[in-house]
Amino acid sequence: MVQVNANYLKLKAGYLFPEISRRIKTFLENNPDSSLIRLGIGDVTEPLPSSCRQAMKAAIDEMGTVEGFHGYGPEQGYSWLREAIAFNDFKANGCDISPEEIFISDGSKCDSSNILDILGSGNQIAVTDPVYPVYVDSNVMAGHTEGAEASGRYAGLTYLPINASNGFVAELPKEPVDIIYLCFPNNPTGAVASKDHLKDWVDYANTNSALILFDAAYEAFIQDENIPHSIYEIDGARNCAIEFRSFSKNAGFTGTRCAFTVVPKTLKGKAIDGSDIDLWSLWNRRQSTKFNGVSYIVQRGAMAAYSQQGKNEIKDLVNFYMKNAAIIRKSISSFGLDVYGGENAPYVWIKTPMGIDSWQFFDQLLEKANVVGTPGSGFGSSGEGYLRLSAFNSRNNVETAMQRIARL
Numbered sequence: 001m002v003q004v005n006a007n008y009l010k011l012k013a014g015y016l017f018p019e020i021s022r023r024i025k026t027f028l029e030n031n032p033d034s035s036l037i038r039l040g041i042g043d044v045t046e047p048l049p050s051s052c053r054q055a056m057k058a059a060i061d062e063m064g065t066v067e068g069f070h071g072y073g074p075e076q077g078y079s080w081l082r083e084a085i086a087f088n089d090f091k092a093n094g095c096d097i098s099p100e101e102i103f104i105s106d107g108s109k110c111d112s113s114n115i116l117d118i119l120g121s122g123n124q125i126a127v128t129d130p131v132y133p134v135y136v137d138s139n140v141m142a143g144h145t146e147g148a149e150a151s152g153r154y155a156g157l158t159y160l161p162i163n164a165s166n167g168f169v170a171e172l173p174k175e176p177v178d179i180i181y182l183c184f185p186n187n188p189t190g191a192v193a194s195k196d197h198l199k200d201w202v203d204y205a206n207t208n209s210a211l212i213l214f215d216a217a218y219e220a221f222i223q224d225e226n227i228p229h230s231i232y233e234i235d236g237a238r239n240c241a242i243e244f245r246s247f248s249k250n251a252g253f254t255g256t257r258c259a260f261t262v263v264p265k266t267l268k269g270k271a272i273d274g275s276d277i278d279l280w281s282l283w284n285r286r287q288s289t290k291f292n293g294v295s296y297i298v299q300r301g302a303m304a305a306y307s308q309q310g311k312n313e314i315k316d317l318v319n320f321y322m323k324n325a326a327i328i329r330k331s332i333s334s335f336g337l338d339v340y341g342g343e344n345a346p347y348v349w350i351k352t353p354m355g356i357d358s359w360q361f362f363d364q365l366l367e368k369a370n371v372v373g374t375p376g377s378g379f380g381s382s383g384e385g386y387l388r389l390s391a392f393n394s395r396n397n398v399e400t401a402m403q404r405i406a407r408l
Contacts, residue, residue: 007143012152016133016378017041020362027366037401039328039389040372042187042346044252046320046394048301049313052251055304059297070296075287077104077260081299084306085260089245095232101264101280103287104294104302106257108217108246112181113138115213115242115261117290118282119269123178126158128170130188130376130383132215135181151381161382162189168340168349169197176208182231183215185222188379188388189349190341192227198234205240211269211279212241217259220250220318222344238264242279249321249346249392250314251305258294258302321346324398325391331402332389346391349376361387369404 020040028034047053062068076082082099090097105111113134121144127135136154139145146155153159158177160170168191170182182201184193205212214231222229231241246259253259267279294302304310329342338351350373352361358375365371365387376386391398 005141007141010140010145010147010154011137012148016374019378020372020374023363023366024372034370036366036370036372037393037397037404038372039391039393039398039401040374042249042390042392043254044249044321044392045397046252046317048252048256049305049310049317051304051307051310051313052253052256052301056297056301059300063297073293073296073299075291075293076284077102077294078296078299081303082260084303088306090230090232090262093229093233095230096238097232097262097264101262103261103263103283104299105259105261105287105291106294107248108215108244108259108261109134111244111259111261112213112215114286114290115283116142116144117286118279119179119211124158124176125156125179125181126160126173126177127181128162128183128186129153129159129381130162130379130386131181132183132187133379135213136380152377153381159380159382162186162191163382164338164340164351167191169193172200172204177210178208179211179213180205181213181215183217185218185345185347186341187215187218187345188347188374188376188383189386190343190345190347192222192224192344194226195228195234198228198231198237202231202234202236202240206236209270210240211267212237214241214243216243217246218249218345219245220314221322221346223322224344227344232262232264238266240267242267247302247305250318251302251310252317253298253302256298256301258298320395321391324393324395327395327398327402328389328391331406335406342391348389348391350387350389352376352385352387355385358384358387364408365405368408369401371401371404 082102085102086099148154162168162170168189219229231237231243243262247253263280263283265280268276269279271277325342325346328348329339332339340349342348358377362375374388376383
């Protein structure tokens with residue numbers, strides 16, 4: 001009889017978003033004529049930028065010729081895209097990142113999970129609470145934790161609570177940890193980190209020989225010019241951090257799939273015998289073995305995002321969603337609820353009213369306003385008592401959703 005990976009059996013009953021889908025399905029079965037507005041999952045709604053579409057159409061035509069056909073591409077990504085990323089996203093912002101340190105992929109969600117392939121099982125791992133669930137669940141699947149406790153937390157992980165009292169920015173661990181997941185702008189709370197705060201983390205990581213896994217998937221939504229867009233804006237980060245970025249939210253590539261991960265060649269880990277190991281080489285080997293690269297057509301679309309037309313179109317998309325966030329934030333605040341985020345991130349983090357819990361508030365919005373949010377408890381025990389609303393939707397839907405909630 002074939003054996004299964006027992007680590008999967010440690011996972012809690014259901015991943016957050018499938019549970020949301022289950023409740024929505026049940027509601028619609030009982031209320032088939034309802035018109036739901038979904039402000040839960042952070043999926044974009046606006047069309048792909050024209051520049052990206054045109055580039056992909058041209059690439060399809062190119063693939064239809066003998067001279068322009070492309071088969072397997074480099075697993076690391078085409079050099080022209082990596083060079084554009086290095087220049088526009090890093091060197092232009094004072095970050096010393098070379099094209100060879102950039103790996104093109106099909107998603108930050110994938111990379112933030114797959115990175116565990118090159119990291120050992122004996123590391124002490126720290127995550128914020130609340131947290132993007134993938135960070136936790138992928139470590140459970142990899143066997144880095146014990147079973148879930150009554151609180152929903154997993155033994156073996158170090159949890160760093162983030163809440164209103166600390167501005168939803170985690171304090172440094174009181175004991176040494178080896179791997180730290182940081183996400184700024186933060187999903188789910190919408191919080192951002194100052195340069196001083198990131199400097200504290202970089203100093204901590206270098207002092208304790210720790211590794212920061214920095215998720216910058218929402219950096220394009222930062223409005224405050226004093227907030228860093230990359231961990232590599234901080235001195236010393238090249239020696240302690242891997243950064244994940246994506247075209248999903250800024251360029252609307254959630255269904256097109258293109259992202260990238262930065263692994264500096266200066267990063268080192270330790271072998272069992274204590275010798276230094278080059279993490280860049282391990283990740284390069286992992287990608288070359290398990291990944292065949294992102295399609296040529298999609299990479300051409302991503303490349304167009306760095307044209308002047310592409311930059312302008314992406315700026316318009318970001319401004320559109322941030323206007324949605326401002327509408328949500330202003331409306332929810334006017335209802336007398338405590339609201340966070342939505343100023344440098346496309347997520348608005350709401351304190352639930354009258355002491356009801358996250359899922360109760362979710363059900364109330366679903367059943368009485370026909371609006372779908374994301375219960376904060378699904379992101380961790382410290383997310384209890386909150387609910388996340390996403391700005392990724394049409395303007396009409398966002399305004400209509402706020403009108404419906406107002407009637408409650």
